[in-house]
Amino acid sequence: MAFIPFVRAQVASRLPQPVDFRVRQALEIQRFSEFVTDISPKQKDEIEQLAREIVRSNSTNDPIYAFRVEGHADIARTIPVGQRTQFENEISEERAENGFRLLVEALERIGGKALAEKIARDSKAFGMGTQRLKIPNAITKDQFEQNRRAVFFVQQVTYIQPGPPPPPPPTSVIEDRFTVQLVKSATVTKTITPSLKVVDFGIEGIILAATLEIVDTIDKKRATFNVFATGVGVSIGPPQLPAGSQIVFSPGPPVKFKIFRLLGKNRVHIDLNSFVGSVTVFINAGTSPGGTQSVGGALSFSFDALEAAGVNTQPTLVMVPSGSSSLSTPSVGGGDVLPLARMIMIGTPSDL
Missing domain, CATH: 3.30.1330.60 (OmpA-like domain)
Structure with missing residues (x-):
């Protein structure tokens, strides 16, 4: 040509x-x-x-x-x-x-x-x-x-000769950005109110208190959060847990997780303040070979406030392990879900 x-x-x-x-x-x-x-x-x-x-x-x-x-x-x-x-x-x-x-x-x-x-x-x-x-x-x-x-x-x-056109700017990004850690002992308190009728069942009450530290490796900041949650469920069959029983999760190691977010005109600003608000907590008491110490216990978090801001975590459910779980009775089960938990930042973010 x-x-x-x-x-x-x-x-x-x-x-x-x-x-x-x-x-x-x-x-x-x-x-x-x-x-x-x-x-x-x-x-x-x-x-x-x-x-x-x-x-x-x-x-x-x-x-x-x-x-x-x-x-x-x-x-x-x-x-x-x-x-x-x-x-x-x-x-x-x-x-x-x-x-x-x-x-x-x-x-x-x-x-x-x-x-x-x-x-x-x-x-x-x-x-x-x-x-x-x-x-x-x-x-x-x-x-x-x-x-x-x-x-x-x-x-x-x-x-x-003109070179090939530059590739279009990315519309999204995955960032290996955050680290979360259970930094204080977390307690899960369960109560059962049995009612004897045709079928045995009980109203199960759950209270969670935990303290997390989240580190932002891009902004070079860290912040501490209190997590509070209460929940109510129904247990079928004979009650397994006496009223006032607790699971205590000791502080554990830090866990890294990634986030997926949009860029361009749909870009949203993300920082540690984006975690403040709703969170869903999944409780896993771990396994108990006998006695009151459990191994493999963890709290898993779905950071709902972050998702509402337009950011998804990878994995969707971030598992935060404890050092161990101390059970008030060997018969405590796991698998509870608290969908109405809240995260509150303690103070303001500090520099790394």
Whole structure:
């Protein structure tokens, strides 16, 4: 595909980026006979070769987009001094115009009419008379013939092809951002109110109190939160737990979790304050091989306030393990869900 090598300002932004404009002499035909302006067959062949070079260049990153032809004459010693300058100028103009015409015809023949017209539009022919004699003080026939010439200059530009468009900005991001830790002992208190009717069942009350520390590794901040929750459920069958029984979760190790959030116009600001509000807590008392110590106990959190702000955690349920679970009775079960818990920040975030 050929380039369109216009350099006008109104279309420059639509082109590949130009990096180098240059003008160079591409051809010189000389040794015209005195007062002769017609192009010889040998000179036409040279012009044809130049036309082929110009056409080829327009399929590359270095197109020749214009040219100029300068015609030159030798001093017309046989012409009266008063008429000499005008005569020399006319001879040089005819040599330039003949060279110009033959090059445009060759361009059309080789590269097509559209390419020839495009290049000819910004190209020129000039008669230089004797202003730029190649040999100023010529005295021999050979020296005189070297002054009778037409010189072809081409205007060329190098382009950098535009690279592929940049990828669209991401619409979402997953950040390995937060760490959560149970930093004080958490207590879960259960109460059972049995009622004996056709089917044994009991109203189960649950109270949770826990203290979490959450670290934001991007903002370089940490904050402490109190988690409070109460819940009510129904237990079927004989009561398993006497009133006032507790599960105590000791402080445990930190746990990392990621968040998924949108970017762009739907971007939301997230910081440690985004955790303040609703949270759902899942209670797992762990396993008890016998006695009052349980292993593998954990509190799992669904940070509802964060989700309401447009952010999801990965995993959805963040499990926060304890060091151990101390059971007030070996028969305590797990698997309770507290959907109406609240997180309250203690003080303000501090720097890491």
